[in-house]
Amino acid sequence: MSAASGIGISKDLSEIFASAVAGSAVRFIKVAIENESLVSRGTTDVEGATLEDDLGKLQTLLEDNEPAYVLARIGSPKAKDVGWIAISYVPDTANVRGKMLYASTRSALTKSLGSAHFSDSLFATSKADITPRAYAAHKARHTAPQPLSAREQEIADVRAAERAAGGTYEGSTARRNHVGQTVGMTWSDEAKKAVKDLGQGSGNELVLLSIDDTETLVLSSASECPVEELSKRIPKSDPSFAFYAWSHDHGSPSGAKRDISTVPLFQKAQVKNRMIYSLQARALHHIAKSHLADMPSVLSERKIETSDPTELNEGFLKSELGLGTSASPPGSGTSTPRPGGQAPGFARPKGPGRKR
Structure with missing residues (x-):
């Protein structure tokens, strides 16, 4: 079922x-x-x-x-x-x-x-x-072999030249998955279409993706999902990636905004599956961003991370996405005023006591 x-x-x-x-x-x-x-x-x-x-x-x-x-x-x-x-x-x-x-x-x-x-x-x-x-x-x-982007082709050409020259160094960024392949897997046509459709929508929608036996990212489900239903729709045991499009009016001067966020969910999976999904999480975010590049709704830069899907509610989303808060961001140079309107003072640091 x-x-x-x-x-x-x-x-x-x-x-x-x-x-x-x-x-x-x-x-x-x-x-x-x-x-x-x-x-x-x-x-x-x-x-x-x-x-x-x-x-x-x-x-x-x-x-x-x-x-x-x-x-x-x-x-x-x-x-x-x-x-x-x-x-x-x-x-x-x-x-x-x-x-x-x-x-x-x-x-x-x-x-x-x-x-x-x-x-x-x-x-x-x-x-x-x-x-x-x-x-x-x-x-x-x-x-057929998967087509490469201009950047991927450039990297492949450099590595081919290094191998031809007898070099073996691949650099610290050449991360590998459990079968020795470069991180970033094939997307099924259904998975691509579901994410692109998400970018063209206007309501609250949830897309769940999973990795099949051939290490291909496939579509598990796509459905309308009110924010109060989100925690119930998220799998509690099967590892998956979730894309959630949320229409809201928090933190937007125009009063209307639609965030699409990624939610990596693999905390209760077996160790092998946790490793596969965690290695793919970063690549998934970047690839999804390219799929949504020309869409009305774009992918949020912030990924929502949780070890307990039951805490996925409106308040949690606002907190993770930095919405509806008036606090100044770190490093902005402003601070919360004290009662009475006095700005907080700064105590002069004391040096270590002299030994006698």
């Missing part, structure tokens, strides 16, 4: 998928959310030798404006080790509630059916994203 949406898997869907995994000739299982449950809306049998051969059937299986999930067999029924792909179809023309509901439930769908069965996932916003040509491009992106 999805902790964010309260939606679980129906018994009928579970049985249909189990039968398909066991070897029935099913290519596609269409899944929809009905009466607070994930249910099967029909199956399509295998005809072609590969998934690409049958992808054309999705053009009639799916509706133009109606979100749905599609569980798709990648190979033939005999090739059980090839696995399945979870397709999340959320059209741009769908209503906002539908978009959030399906975005926040996808992770629960695959976990409830068994994550080990799914070797890939695909996020589609139109039928054009699930054609054979689009799927081929999707696979090519996953196998």
